[in-house]
Amino acid sequence: MTVAKASPISPLDPAAASPFYRQIYDRFRNAIASGVLKPGDRIPSARALTRELGLARGTIEAAYSLLAAEGYIVARGQAGTIVTPDLKPRMPASGALPEPRGNAAAPGTRFDAVLPFQMGLPALDVFPRKIWARVAARTVRAMQPSDMNHPSASGLHELRTEIAAYLQVSRGINCAPSQVFITSGYRHTLELVTYALLKPGDKVWLENPGYPPTRELLGKMNIATVPVRVDDAGIVVADALRSAPRARAAVVTPAHQSPLCVSLSLPRRLALLDWATRNDAWIVEDDYDGEYRYVSRPLPALKSLDRDGRVLYAGTFSKVLFPALRLAYLVVPPALVERFGQIVDAFSGGGPNLTQAIVTAFIKEGHFARHIQRMRKLYAQRREAAAAGLAGVLGKHMQIEAQPGGMHLVLRLNGRRSDRRLAARMEEQGMSAHALTDWTVKGDAVSALLVGFTNIDSECAAEQLATRILKLL
Numbered sequence: 065m066t067v068a069k070a071s072p073i074s075p076l077d078p079a080a081a082s083p084f085y086r087q088i089y090d091r092f093r094n095a096i097a098s099g100v101l102k103p104g105d106r107i108p109s110a111r112a113l114t115r116e117l118g119l120a121r122g123t124i125e126a127a128y129s130l131l132a133a134e135g136y137i138v139a140r141g142q143a144g145t146i147v148t149p150d151l152k153p154r155m156p157a158s159g160a161l162p163e164p165r166g167n168a169a170a171p172g173t174r175f176d177a178v179l180p181f182q183m184g185l186p187a188l189d190v191f192p193r194k195i196w197a198r199v200a201a202r203t204v205r206a207m208q209p210s211d212m213n214h215p216s217a218s219g220l221h222e223l224r225t226e227i228a229a230y231l232q233v234s235r236g237i238n239c240a241p242s243q244v245f246i247t248s249g250y251r252h253t254l255e256l257v258t259y260a261l262l263k264p265g266d267k268v269w270l271e272n273p274g275y276p277p278t279r280e281l282l283g284k285m286n287i288a289t290v291p292v293r294v295d296d297a298g299i300v301v302a303d304a305l306r307s308a309p310r311a312r313a314a315v316v317t318p319a320h321q322s323p324l325c326v327s328l329s330l331p332r333r334l335a336l337l338d339w340a341t342r343n344d345a346w347i348v349e350d351d352y353d354g355e356y357r358y359v360s361r362p363l364p365a366l367k368s369l370d371r372d373g374r375v376l377y378a379g380t381f382s383k384v385l386f387p388a389l390r391l392a393y394l395v396v397p398p399a400l401v402e403r404f405g406q407i408v409d410a411f412s413g414g415g416p417n418l419t420q421a422i423v424t425a426f427i428k429e430g431h432f433a434r435h436i437q438r439m440r441k442l443y444a445q446r447r448e449a450a451a452a453g454l455a456g457v458l459g460k461h462m463q464i465e466a467q468p469g470g471m472h473l474v475l476r477l478n479g480r481r482s483d484r485r486l487a488a489r490m491e492e493q494g495m496s497a498h499a500l501t502d503w504t505v506k507g508d509a510v511s512a513l514l515v516g517f518t519n520i521d522s523e524c525a526a527e528q529l530a531t532r533i534l535k536l537l
């Protein structure tokens with residue numbers, strides 16, 4: 065049994081047509097019907113609610129009697145009054161809350177469970193939860209009153225220092241902790257960059273196909289996004305120069321292009337940097353999974369080649385730890401530190417100190433580096449196992465592209481089969497899949513499925529899933 069988190073009763077409306085007791089009754093009934101109050105949840109005692117609302121005790125008791133008479137609540141003596149334990153919500157409440165929508169931008173994503181093929185998720189079954197719990201408990205115990213003060217809007221200094229050191233070693237990026245700003249995720253990072261450096265109507269190059277949230281967020285901020293073709297060497301800079309040479313910025317995923325997983329070639333990296341320098345334009349490097357490369361050591365980040373301070377580097381802990389952390393970071397060139405300091409002061413209240421402190425300790429004690437190394441090996445195995453299992457069953461219907469890195473596979477469908485229709489059918493069957501078409505803006509969209517492999521733990525599991533897909537074809 066849990067105690068109701070908050071009373072569903074806010075101040076009542078004296079001008080309403082219905083009397084107070086009826087308003088109280090309606091609110092509890094709706095809260096129960098919509099699932100906000102669940103069977104077994106405790107509701108406030110009549111005495112406490114009388115005090116809270118400043119009404120006559122008889123008014124509250126009239127509402128509670130009606131709720132009890134209709135079977136919504138039961139009095140349990142000393143244990144208080146609770147929502148009837150085996151109650152099934154039976155009517156659509158007039159004021160029922162809408163169902164959470166999940167992530168409308170990313171079809172196939174659910175938040176209640178890990179779905180087979182779910183994209184963008186690390187292998188949650190092997191996360192070192194015991195170590196994490198130990199580090200977290202120790203961090204909580206060590207908390208001082210000063211740790212409970214308002215956090216710095218730029219992020220915890222110790223974490224910024226650890227990130228700067230990690231980036232130097234792992235991604236070849238030379239930066240000071242003051243250049244690192246902690247954010248609550250990639251979208252927050254992009255929002256800050258937009259506030260700081262762009263204005264409505266500015267043109268920004270985006271990879272096409274590309275990560276839909278980038279396009280959506282910039283579109284909502286009235287930025288004119290320019291889709292630019294991607295080939296085997298990444299974004300085709302020459303195309304972008306032809307279509308929008310005076311763009312103010314480019315957002316790119318150089319390590320493993322999202323979603324095609326190709327790496328941006330060195331000549332293209334240099335061409336991009338050259339364009340940005342000549343035009344005072346900015347490059348946002350979205351390095352969401354640069355660590356996960358399986359054919360060689362991870363490539364250094366584009367930012368490591370940035371001699372003129374044009375690259376803003378967006379990193380995240382979502383892939384290397386887990387996405388529920390909501391912890392990411394932005395590295396800005398030295399000349400922009402002051403401007404970003406002002407922007408975060410204006411737009412962010414800072415992130416949770418405790419989470420940042422736990423991650424800092426996790427990195428400092430070496431667990432982070434060990435975890436990444438283990439995951440790189442594991443993902444190489446799981447990727448091979450998933451590709452083999454899928455190819456064995458579905459090889460006649462689709463081609464599996466072997467890319468150097470990333471956390472998902474691209475399955476190109478043979479013939480004229482629709483990726484959207486197949487992805488929708490897979491969703492109906494409790495699997496996740498993204499249609500490449502949904503990640504593509506106009507042009508000749510290729511029909512392909514994007515499927516995460518990190519949570520598929522064997523070839524046999526992949527074969528079983530492939531057999532389920534086969535039945536849908």
Ligand SMILES: Cc1ncc(COP(=O)(O)O)c(C=O)c1O
Pocket residue numbers: 183184248249250251275317322350352379380381382387391392
């Ligand atoms: C292309 C791309 N960029 C960035 C991110 C990271 O997003 P966040 O930090 O909000 O979890 C993801 C996550 O799936 C991604 O696929």
